[in-house]
Amino acid sequence: MENVLSILFCLSLFYLSVTSRVKAYVTVLRVQGIILTILLVIPFLSHFSVYGIIIPATMLIVKVIYIPRYINKVILDLDIKRRIEPTIQQMVFLALVIATIVIIFFASQLLSKSTPLNVIPFASGFSAIAIGIYIIMFRKKLIVHVCGFLVLENGIFLFGTSVAFELPMLIELGTLLDVFVVVFLMGIALNRISSTFEGFEVAHLGRLKD
């Protein structure tokens, strides 16, 4: 089941690399949030505990409901155009993504020989991290950068589940809260940027140079 979900996660990454709409990014973020929530819920199906359901619930609220809604609100408020405006051709980007994912899968296969680990979630998480960075590198819009950052965070989360290690609940909640506040601050900053520079692209951020 974990494998199936990770593969779906990978599919969402492929979709991210072909779509050219900002809204689609938000939808993918929502889907990824749902996938991660299900991943968290699975262990509780066998032995249910009220205490342990807090983290999946927070996850659901933060990653599936609140953050996408907030990003949508920012998009709506700032009247951001729906094209993502890539800096390289989508084809090249997709090819790059495919190559990266293949390399990561093979590399993690090699690594799994020395350490027992769950290859598919591990590699999927790692791929998401790489693709999050690609999105930040090859897109002009700042709101898309925020989405890329969130993809990266989701990747780290998936990666964490593959390591089969549980952080204490307090800390897990703390990480979620941190991510949430980061996005919140970024939204505020974007708001300011749009009113100060009249645009939301990286090109506007070129004042600070050595």
Add this chain to the structure above:
Amino acid sequence: MIELFIFIALPVFASALCFAVKNLKVQYALSLTVAVFHLTLSVIVFLGVHQAVLPGFFSIDSLSKLFILILSNVYFWVVLVSFSYLKRPAMPKAGEGKRYYFLLLNFYLAANSAAMLSNHFGMYWVASEATTLSVAPLIYFYRNEESLEAMWKYLFLVSIGIAFAFMGILMLTLSAKGTVLEGQQLFFWEFIKNAKELNPIWLKVSFIFIFVGLSTKIGIAPMHSADIDATSNAPGPVAALMSGSLRLTALLGVMRIFQIVRFTSSYDVVRIILITGALLSLFVAFVYMFKANNFQRMLAYSSVEHLGLITLGLGIGGFAFIGAMYHAVYNSMSKVVLFIGSGNIHRAFKTREMSKISSVLNKVPKTGWLFLTAFFAISGIPPFGMFFSEIKIFEGILFSDMPYILAPVMFFLLFIFVNMGRNIFSMLYGKRENGEVHNETEPFDFSHFVSVALLILLTAIAISSPDILYQNILVIAKDFGFAL
């Protein structure tokens, strides 16, 4: 328990109160009280008068004892000077920034203390991310385009860096697979105790991820750019806070993982990584100083240089390690004086471009002299502390297994000193071609008092060299396995 209350909960309460109370004076008084409590407690803990026992994910060892003392010292002076800074008729749009200033400052203190006292990697991560979040709005204090850009870049790059550090932490759990630590919590001391059993490949990967990720926050080259932008556009006290304590918080994370690696076979590789990063930082600062134009940016690069030196001390070990610890102490204090001075100069000249600044000594003489003195302090001129700590680092390098590193280090430091000196002297003494110079008097302000106090403190510590500090640093060195 009471320690945890004062170190972390009290600042949180204070920031909540700052949210409720709109009066700036009340906020200031509140923050200052918190700072005093914090400072008192950290001094008490440092002196060993009171043995602190912290619950849960927190604990105090000699390293966090030293670092939290540095933090509360820097924080205290910064808060002290903040009010006079806020009172000024500053930028027109900064009014909104003032309202949240103390709130964020208090929150920063809470987060930073939590990061320094944590004994769990997860807790450390959460807290250090929180420090980023609290500092980012402070960078945007002036509400102008540059600071907005700086805030965005800082927030974004450091968040990504911290995300990488989190991956590093996950890798660390992977390295524990198949050992007694498997499935255990990520407590520092347990990892240190069982360091030899960890899987060396994952440990190395983990170190690289944590080091590279936290480099964005420490400001080690090549990940220094966001940190430089942030420090150079933040208001003076915030820049002082960042250079003096925030960078050390991030360094603490690197030191924790380094402490684990220290006792394993991966130590040699990791050392090389640390030394490379440090030399690269020195090199970057060296190159920048030739073309420096913005003086606060120059100071930010000076921070890169000094954090590079501290990292170098870590990597070399032995005497250099002790020097590095001293360096951290002295650097934090000198940076506060420098940034406060730079804030004053910025206020007087309304610009940060050095080509437009001249005759500082005539226009704001007190600030000018203090700035000059602080420059001497940061450059390692005796009797200021930096001299002794740098000597220790050099000594450590000379007697280590790679003494040849000393040559480039000295070369870089010499040119950094020369170029920085050239720039600062032209700022202080240089005259406009057609401008007439009036000797103006500057009222003795709170910031001057703080600068003088800090400079005296700096010299006093350096000259008297308190035994308690030395003993504490020795214990840290022993924890890191550097027997002397």
Add this chain to the structure above:
Amino acid sequence: MGLGLLQGIVSVLVVLGLSPLFAGLVNKLKAILTGRIGAPLLQPYYEMQRLFRKETINAIGSSFISRISPLVNLVTMIIAAAMLPVGFWKPVISFDGDIILFAYILGLSRFFQILAAMDIGSSFEGMGAAREATFALFAEPIFFFSFGSISFISGYTSLYMILHSIQHQNISYEVFIVICSISVFMLAVTECSRMPVDDPNTHLELTMIHEVMILDNSGLDLFLYQYSGYIKLFIYAILEISFFYPFSGQGYLLGIIIFITGSLVLATALGVVETIASRYKMKNIPQYLLFATAIGILNLLIYTFTR
């Protein structure tokens, strides 16, 4: 043996007979979804009947290629149909490695179609041929990645054996079903020139891919082309449905039920996709195909790591 052959022949006949019905079903569903009454379900049959009665006219400059190409098209389709397992019946042609034959027999039909289009010498048709060739280049890996990986897990290289040897118990099979069906669906849409890639209804030469190649054919030739087009669509539909056979637990009746419901569901899916999707820009099509290829690659990766 005798019964097996009979079953095979019956299944070929089923494919040949029902394929226009399937196309009609898709068109009908599409019409309903867009709020029209639409042509009757059997409209393809009527059209074929009409074309069959018409006179065949060939372009002046065309050579024998144009004449044999329609027939080759139909024959290759029939051969391909003869290799497909319909329900649980063993197909007529089935041997080790027949997936490769299957892929290239479909390729052969395309090859002749492209040749014929160029043979006529019209620049429009040449353009269509060029497009078809380009997109075929991108489409081929999709087939091999998805079927290659599925043949790896089953350990067989014959279509019939692959689809009938897979046990439902294999945990990773659900993943395969999801992913293979997505990529094969995208492949089918491309190969049969359906909506997001090509619009079967448009006759604007600038945007056409498949239809433009048969502009100059008429009468019996056009009948053959159209008929082989219907068969092709149905072949891909069956391919897609056959991924779900393992759920039948090897029961004949269940297999046939899955076949019928699968066809209906797939027709609906095609109808829905054609209703909601708009046609891609020509330059975005390779990207779409590369996306499908990426999914296929993912398939292969999963196989490699779940062994």
